[in-house]
Amino acid sequence: MRFRNATLFVALSIAWGSAFTAIKAGLEFFPPVLFAAVRYDLAGVLMMAYVLLTTDHWLPRDRDEWLVVGIDGLLLIAVYHAFLFVGEQGTTSGASAIVVSLSPILTTVFARAFLPHERLTTVGTVGLLLGFVGVGVLSNPDPGNLLGTRTVSLGFVFVAAVAFALGSVLTQRLDTDMPAKTMEGWSMVIGAVLLHAASVGIGESVADVDLTLEAIGALVFLSVVSSAIGFLIYFDLLKRLGSIEINLVSYAAPVVATVTGFVVLSETPTALTFVGFGFIFVGFALLKRRAIRSQIVRSRSYAD
Incomplete structure (x- = not known):
């Protein structure tokens, strides 16, 4: 079982990590x-076909279930991918993935905001600040040109990470019996519709597709590997490993x-890429230190 989980974890890391490179390549x-919208046209069809074949609960049944798929479709699919795809035009695959890895930290922040009785400790606050320092180091803004292409692009990717974190927290607050695959399928369909509307709204045209x-x-x-297959692996591992270990996929x-960006697109990472990633990872470790410690103890008890 442990070998199976490790294999799936590696597979998911590859599927989601290489997605950033595939996005960058496709933006040419x-x-x-429009690219994001068509991606989820295909992924939504595949996921809904799987849902119809594997569950009787293929349609949201009440207001809360429709609210969940609406939130996910808007924030986790439409807003997240619109800003991510636009942002990746001006930065590298690796840098985009590192900024998105801030999502687990931002999720903790939003969880605290929506649960007022929970407060960040001093160490947790340091972890949060380190995460933001990591994004700052990575973007390396020029004081004389704060609206430079790279800085603005990474800003768009940061907004994408914020949308993903907020959507995750809002979804968790709504306790429903809807299967995860049903939620994901409908979220993809709704997200694709919203992305097409946004694409038309900003003047994109199918004629510009090569x-x-x-x-x-x-x-x-x-559509197939990163979205349909990737999310199925994600939900399977989420049940087996829990949210802390699965969050490590972000890193x-x-x-x-x-x-993959280096191999496929000849993108060369800089020293600041690694330093920024280090700050974000340490920030995550500080924020999640208790949960990580509990997970380690639990893993050792299983091994014994």
């Missing part, structure tokens, strides 16, 4: 928001994104 051929083999390859990889993904 698609307008960004449908080459490379474009089709990037689209299929994102394995940037490594994969950096490596």
Whole structure:
């Protein structure tokens, strides 16, 4: 069982980490928001087909369930991917993945905001600040040009991470009996519709798509491997490992994104890339130190 979990964890890290490289490659051929929309057209169809084949609870049944898929479709799919795809135009795959790895830290912040009786400790506050320092180091803004392409692009990616974290917390607050796969399928469908609306709203056109083999390859990889298969692995591991260990995917993904970006797109990471990632990872460890310690103790008890 442990070997199976480890294998799936590595597979998920590769599927989600290499997605950043596939996005960057596909942006050469698609307008960004339209690219995200078409990705979830395909992924939504695949996921809903799987839902219809595997569960009788394929349709949200009450107001709370529709609210959950609405929140997920808006924040986790539409807003997150719109800002991520736009942001990746001006930065590297690895840098984008590192900024997105801030999501578990931001999730903790939003959880505290929506649960007023919970407060950040001093150490937790330091962890939060280290996470933001990591993003600052990574973006390396030029004081004379704070609106430089790289800084603005990473700012868009940061907004994507905020949307993902907020959506995750709001979803957790709504306790429903809806299967995760049903929630994900409907979220993808709703998110795709919203992305298409946004694409039209900002003036993107299908005529701007250059449908080459490379474009089709990037689209299929994102829709099938990173989205449909990736989310199925994620929910399986979430049940087996819990939220703390699965959050570590956020820190394995940037490594994969950096490596695949270098191999596929010749993106060369800088020293600041590694320093920024280090700050964010240490910030996560400080914020989640108690949960990580409990998880280690639990793992040792299983081993004994």
